[in-house]
Amino acid sequence: MANSALLVMDVQWDVVDIADDGSGYLPRLRRAIDGARAASIPVIYVVMRLPAGDSQASARSKVIANVVRAGLFAEGAPGTEIHPEVAPEPGDVVVTKRRASAFSGSDxxxxxRARDIDSLVLAGIATSAVVLSTACRAIDLDLGLTVLADACLDTDPELHRVVTENLFPLWGDVLTVEEWLDAIAPR
Structure with missing residues (x-):
């Protein structure tokens, strides 16, 4: 896993407030982040931020129209900040995206490519949005893929289960945080 990076996606205040189910999600994600750092695996944070009133939003995009209408992800709004329990540290990269996939409208x-990363480890909220969209793009780019099933969260637990148990295993490895930490632990 020398060329892997952990993507921590959309773990922003507003999103956590909506999706957190009280299952210990943030401490589990924190363990994954700390484990990545201990194994010298880069941690890349991905946040969604949209211009106020998103002039870039197409009326054809039901999802973005609903997000804008709800006032989520507006640039500068306090709810767009990364949750402090999993906040970046100096040296971590923060990428801003404009749509569901971590690749959409971001660098x-x-x-x-600049870091020669060829394999992604995905974590974030929501499984059926940013995680799924990013996984689709990653496999199209021939990137290796690992999904940390219990470091992903969705407002629909059944949809989370179906995607993590039936779809993601066709595309890459699906592990728990503990299984991944065991795999990357220095020997």
Whole structure:
């Protein structure tokens, strides 16, 4: 896993407030982040930020229209900040995206190529949005893929289960945080 990076996606105040189910998600994600750092695996944070009133939003995009209407992800709004329990540290990269995928409207591909990263470890909220969209793009880019199932969260637990148990295993490895930490632990 020398050329891997952990993507921590959309773990922003507003999103955590909506999705956190009280299952210990943030401490589990914190363990993954700390484990990545201990194994010298880069941690890349991905946040969604949209211009106020998003003049870039197409009326054809139901998802973005709903997000803008709800006031989520507006640039400068306090709810767009990364949750402090999993906040970046100096040296971590923060990438801003404009749509569901971590690659959409961001410089993530450039960041990965500049660091010679060829494998991604995905974590974030929501499984059926940023994680799924990013996984789709990653496999199209021939990137290796690991999904940390319990470091992903969705407002629909059944959808999370179906995607992590039935779809993601076709594309890459699906592990728990503990399984991944065991795999990357220095021997």
């Amino acid at each position: 993530l591909d450039l960041v990965l």
